[in-house]
Amino acid sequence: MTITQEKTIAAKVRSDFPILHQDIHGKPLIYFDNAATSQKPIAVLDALRDYYEQDNSNVHRGIHSLSVRATEGYEGARDKVAKFVNAASRQEIVFTRNASEAINLIAYSWGLSTLQQGDEIILSVMEHHSNIVPWQIVAQKTGAVLKYVELTETEEFDLEQFNSIISNKTKLVSVVHVSNTLGCINPVEEIIAIAHQYGAKVLIDACQSAPHIPLDVQAMDCDWLVASGHKMCAPTGIGFLYGKLDLLLAMPPFLGGGEMIADVFLDYSTYAELPHKFEAGTPAIGEAIAIGAAIDYLTSVGMDNIHTYEEELTAYLFKQLRGIPNLRTYGPQPTADGKGRAALAAFTVEGLDASDLATMLDQEGIAIRSGHHCTQPLHRILGVSGTARASLYFYNTTEEIDGFIVGLKETIDFFRSVME
Template identity: 85%
Template sequence: MTITQERTIAAKVRSDFPILHQEVNGKPLIYLDNAATSQKPVAVLDALRHYYEHDNANVHRGAHTLSARATDAYEGARNKVASFVNATSWQEIVFTRNASEAVNLVAYSWGLNTLQPGDEIILSVMEHHSNIVPWQLIAQKTGAVLKYVGLTETDEFDLEQYKSLISDKTKLVSVVHVSNTLGCINPVEEMIAIAHQHGAKVLIDACQSVPHMPIDVQAMDCDWLVASGHKMCAPTGIGFLYGKLDLLEAMPPFLGGGEMIAEVFLDHSTYGELPHKFEAGTPAIAEAIALGAAVDYLTELGMDKIHAYEEELTAYLFEQLRQIPQLKLYGPQPTADGKGRAALAAFTVEGLDSSDVSTLLDQEGVAIRSGHHCTQPLHRILGASGTARASLYFYNTREEIDAFIAALKETIDFFQSIME
């Protein structure tokens, strides 16, 4: 794909995102906080509006037309997600509020009922808090032991240490596919194959990969995978868990209530078929339907094209950032064509707090993230209380990167002039 083709793609999609066409503090908005949440195209906004204006009704239990239409759209979205990640069945997709709830579902349903004292869980030091805290809680309740894979000299997943940590005591490996701070793309297929050789199950946190690259859960052979809708052009309040059918069938319900039951008696209850036994209560119907619309949108664009475009943007971003001597960049460096890492850059500026950097950039209309990005253990290892992070998506352009770099240089010059 040539640069001209990529710019054509960017120019095409930007008109689909109304929020991008505004000024912030008198400057054109440059939104570079996509690892935190993505913006929503008109197709997704229309799906939300259409549901509430035409089909608003509860799903599954109603015989009337509105309920039937809502149910068809809701379950249709599940089918779209299943196809998007190449699940073998729609029954392998469980809708959750977000990826954090999906991890907790596995932790409390499978983990709490499977793990024994002395069993081992392998995580990595780069995990999001949502993939650390649930396992800490489960370890406290079951007596399981947590082990952590560290970093290589290039701030990547230490595969050799992973091989040394895993053993027949390992019952679970729960790791991130793409680090939201380091930007490294972890070798999950190799990690999964090694884990399965030892009889361990594997959960993949794919929040930073599902929106940006093609994902095939069958080829990956993960046991579970979690993702969050709001990072992939869908609304907040909706995410999903993929799980292998036999595993989900063997897992007990996570939450009890309406919808997840088959029959309820005063002294016991029986539970619904997959995936409904994990979806207690009225679900996020509109949000799920809008997630389906987001999947349609991304599929039409082509995940391979999105990934290729973001690689070009990544190469350009790092080329520009490396020219600023006061910056320290974290994570592996991309190749000349942008391969080998995700489209985000976490950095610190010598002598400056990351929050000050992001605040001044906001005055120039540039939105980036600052802080620990829900990876406090990782930041302690990096020796940084926080980092600034610019993260890209397919609607960003080289021109926006140029404006960000110019604003960043002005911010650094401003602070240096104050300190002199």
């Protein structure tokens, strides 16, 4: 489809997102910070409000009508997540606060109980801090060794180098599906297949892919996959962990308390069946129901449609950025039709500070992010302290890209004139 045809996606959905229809500093909002968090459609806001207005009650703990309805909504959302990622069983979906908590769950449950002195964990240098710090802690506690996959000349995952460092000592490979800085889409199917040849488990960080790309964990054959709801039109405070059933069954609980038990005695306890073994205490019920509503919404738009439209936006964005002198983008260049990377661009402008660019753009109603994007090691490798990042979603338009480009050029010209 051409971008003219696909623009109807954004035209159709924009009215569903109230926050987009406001002025910032007297200018219409252009929201290009979607890699940090997405905006929420009315259907999701309604689901959250309806729970608190009509069904507010604790789940799994009552036989009265409110508790039954709350439980049905909460567990129904689990079914929606399972279908969304094509899990083999609803028991393979664990609700967490976010992807960071999900990674920590794996690190502290599986990692601390499985890894030993000399075992190897392979990460990549492009990982978000949430997929580095937990493994550093586990490595310090267990004596495991961290190894890192480096970048190719096009600033992508170096599959050849990965092949050279993986070994029979490798017990875990934990990599991001889509980099939040480089925008590259990593070859996770190949990575997983190679890792499994060595008997290693594989964790996929899908925070930047779940909102944008159709996922199939069975086809992918990953052992675990994590995502955060707030990046996929759901509220903050809710995410999920997918794990293969046999792995989750073998893993000890991460947190202890109510809800995750079968029976408690003074000297020992037995634990609930999956997935409740990993969901201690009162969960984020309304937020879970709302992530179910977000999945309904994304499904109604169509993940294939979202992906195709964002490819068109990517091609258009990078074409416009190439026309700005002394601007450098990071990660691979998209093809002419926008394939090969995500709909985000981290960039620097020679001689200018990324935070200054973002501050000035905000005065024009344009929201982008600046800094290290929780990828400090990667930025050190790239030789910059921070980058500016414009990240798009399916409710964004080419007209907004045009407005961003105009604002960026004017901001650059302003700083150049001040520096002269």
